[in-house]
Amino acid sequence: MKFFATISFLIFSTTVFSQNKTFRGTILLTDSFSVQNGKVVFPIQSDTLIIDETGVAKINLTEPSNRVFYFLWAGWKSKLFRYETDNCDSAIVEVKIPEKIYYEEFHQKKACPICNDGKYLIPVVYGMPTKKMMRQADKLKIYLAGCIRPGYDIQFYCKKHQFDF
Ligand SMILES: [Zn+2]
Numbered sequence: 001m002k003f004f005a006t007i008s009f010l011i012f013s014t015t016v017f018s019q020n021k022t023f024r025g026t027i028l029l030t031d032s033f034s035v036q037n038g039k040v041v042f043p044i045q046s047d048t049l050i051i052d053e054t055g056v057a058k059i060n061l062t063e064p065s066n067r068v069f070y071f072l073w074a075g076w077k078s079k080l081f082r083y084e085t086d087n088c089d090s091a092i093v094e095v096k097i098p099e100k101i102y103y104e105e106f107h108q109k110k111a112c113p114i115c116n117d118g119k120y121l122i123p124v125v126y127g128m129p130t131k132k133m134m135r136q137a138d139k140l141k142i143y144l145a146g147c148i149r150p151g152y153d154i155q156f157y158c159k160k161h162q163f164d165f
Pocket of ligand 1: 163
């Protein structure tokens with residue numbers, strides 16, 4: 001009897017507490033300025049979602065390939081969000097952009113935030129490339145980022161996920 005009571009409680013609690021399967025997030029720039037435009041990138045399936053005029057992105061987590069994503073605004077990235085299940089908090093998440101400290105941790109670990117691995121990483125090189133650098137870039141030994149720095153540090157590029165951070 002106790003066993004059945006436990007089972008029913010488990011079924012009850014999963015239906016009552018696990019109903020939120022849509023992640024809702026809004027971009028907040030570091031100076032607390034909220035923006036309307038921007039997009040959500042799903043690096044696993046190389047897909048993007050344009051945030052509509054409400055300013056709130058709605059991500060359906062029942063689709064497993066939607067469970068890894070980051071927000072992008074004017075070339076600046078948020079941290080990477082990763083959900084193991086389709087269950088998330090119902091409150092609207094204020095997504096901070098750019099997320100410097102989060103990526104500094106991955107610089108130190110020398111690991112891509114998406115694959116959590118350093119196997120596919122190549123260094124990012126700024127400035128006017130020499131011929132040697134162009135050959136290295138062709139062979140995917142380095143990633144040329146051009147002359148304009150994005151305002152924060154980008155050190156690596158993951159060849160597998162086409163992701164710079
Ligand atoms: Zn990767």
